[in-house]
Amino acid sequence: MKYYAMNDAYMQQDRIKASFQEVPQSFEWRDSMEEVVAETAPKDCGLVLISSKYEGHLYETCETFAADRPNMTVVVLDFDLDLDMRRLMRSGVFDILSHPVHGRDLNNVIKDFEQKSSIMMTMQLDEEEEGIGQSNGKVVTVCSTKGGVGKTSFVVNIAASFEKKTKRVLVIDLDLQFGDVAMFFNKKASKTIYEWGKENAGNRRKVSLEPYVSKVSEYIDFLAAPKRPEFSEAIEDSHIRKLIDQAKAEYDIVLVDTAPFMEGVILTALEKSDQIFLLTMLDLPTLKNTNRFMETLESLNMKDKVKIVISRDLKKKMLKDKTAEKILHTSVYMTIPDAAKIVIPSVNEGRPFVRDYPKAKISKVICKVVQDLDPSEEKEPVKKWMHKPAMAGRRT
Numbered sequence: 001m002k003y004y005a006m007n008d009a010y011m012q013q014d015r016i017k018a019s020f021q022e023v024p025q026s027f028e029w030r031d032s033m034e035e036v037v038a039e040t041a042p043k044d045c046g047l048v049l050i051s052s053k054y055e056g057h058l059y060e061t062c063e064t065f066a067a068d069r070p071n072m073t074v075v076v077l078d079f080d081l082d083l084d085m086r087r088l089m090r091s092g093v094f095d096i097l098s099h100p101v102h103g104r105d106l107n108n109v110i111k112d113f114e115q116k117s118s119i120m121m122t123m124q125l126d127e128e129e130e131g132i133g134q135s136n137g138k139v140v141t142v143c144s145t146k147g148g149v150g151k152t153s154f155v156v157n158i159a160a161s162f163e164k165k166t167k168r169v170l171v172i173d174l175d176l177q178f179g180d181v182a183m184f185f186n187k188k189a190s191k192t193i194y195e196w197g198k199e200n201a202g203n204r205r206k207v208s209l210e211p212y213v214s215k216v217s218e219y220i221d222f223l224a225a226p227k228r229p230e231f232s233e234a235i236e237d238s239h240i241r242k243l244i245d246q247a248k249a250e251y252d253i254v255l256v257d258t259a260p261f262m263e264g265v266i267l268t269a270l271e272k273s274d275q276i277f278l279l280t281m282l283d284l285p286t287l288k289n290t291n292r293f294m295e296t297l298e299s300l301n302m303k304d305k306v307k308i309v310i311s312r313d314l315k316k317k318m319l320k321d322k323t324a325e326k327i328l329h330t331s332v333y334m335t336i337p338d339a340a341k342i343v344i345p346s347v348n349e350g351r352p353f354v355r356d357y358p359k360a361k362i363s364k365v366i367c368k369v370v371q372d373l374d375p376s377e378e379k380e381p382v383k384k385w386m387h388k389p390a391m392a393g394r395r396t
């Protein structure tokens with residue numbers, strides 16, 4: 001908050017300065033109201049003291065200033081005694097102090113102004129927070145009850161496929177303890193969800209995710225999992241709520257990768273999602289657990305947004321899709337073929353397979369998922385891929 005006074009022959013600089021010494025704010029003299037407008041932003045709060053003799057056109061000045069800087073407060077020092085009070089109040093003047101001004105009166109005005117400003121700032125923050133909620137990004141969470149079913153492969157390839165649609169995509173790694181999205185993109189993250197939570201979760205202001213995300217390509221960013229498993233403890237459900245709201249405001253598509261179990265932050269992501277892909281496999285124990293997961297989602301009124309994806313269909317399966325549908329009481333949305341020859345090298349290289357093997361069956365399945373999520377037409381493929389060669393033998 002800034003405190004200004006207009007410098008003119010009528011202002012009692014010494015007395016005003018002395019009064020301001022009793023309050024902690026710094027007080028700056030300016031020669032004109034135009035200077036104040038030039039060095040402040042439209043939403044800035046501040047207080048300006050102006051003499052009633054100001055350049056002979058006090059009313060017009062106050063009216064113009066109120067239009068330019070609606071959050072700034074003007075206090076008039078009255079040297080005329082015949083001011084048009086109604087006109088001044090209508091032009092947004094906060095208070096009028098009579099000459100000679102007493103320090104105590106000025107301090108009281110400052111106190112009132114600070115109270116008014118803090119209420120205004122709270123209202124402004126509420127508006128901004130509401131603004132976040134109105135954003136349009138689509139949130140898609142990929143989950144499973146079993147580890148290693150291919151969630152992360154699915155997520156990073158969906159992200160890479162969205163590039164062709166020139167959509168801004170953020171992948172959030174909510175496998176907070178052992179997340180490996182960064183590795184799947186062959187990237188090192190300098191900041192992670194942990195730093196975001198630590199620095200912003202308690203902040204009511206809308207803060208851009210930009211300093212915390214890592215860039216994969218022109219259109220794809222990811223927010224990495226914490227660097228150490230124990231840091232995951234610091235991330236709470238409310239952080240995820242805020243994070244997803246902010247992500248929706250900044251990206252067209254927000255893809256959330258998860259750990260293979262159900263707990264607070266993952267449930268929050270599921271609740272905030274427009275769509276959920278529940279990956280499962282065609283074996284009885286996995287289907288039985290998937291069914292229990294579905295029952296929980298149903299009890300939370302989330303079943304309608306769930307799509308069942310059978311992962312790594314080996315074709316030598318013991319069970320058929322129909323059996324899975326019977327167990328899960330819902331239809332299977334998509335089956336991802338087993339494609340070890342494509343997927344494993346792609347993971348080891350840290351390059352989504354849809355880029356290198358666009359014609360492979362597994363890539364076509366991913367494209368279909370993307371097309372269902374976003375029926376808009378594909379544009380030119382994006383060539384730029386911010387990528388360093390993977391380290392040989394990094395992962396087997």
Ligand SMILES: Nc1ncnc2c1ncn2[C@@H]1O[C@H](COP(=O)(O)OP(=O)(O)OP(=O)(O)O)[C@@H](O)[C@H]1O
Pocket residue numbers: 144146147148149150151152153154175258259260311312336337338339340341343344347362
């Ligand atoms: N369709 C597939 N065909 C063959 N192999 C696959 C397929 N999908 C994933 N894999 C392999 O399975 C392994 C696990 O995949 P991924 O990490 O994507 O699973 P996940 O569900 O994310 O695992 P976690 O629960 O541990 O995070 C990887 O080594 C990957 O190469």
Ligand SMILES: [Mg+2]
Pocket residue numbers: 151152153175180257258
């Ligand atoms: Mg994973």
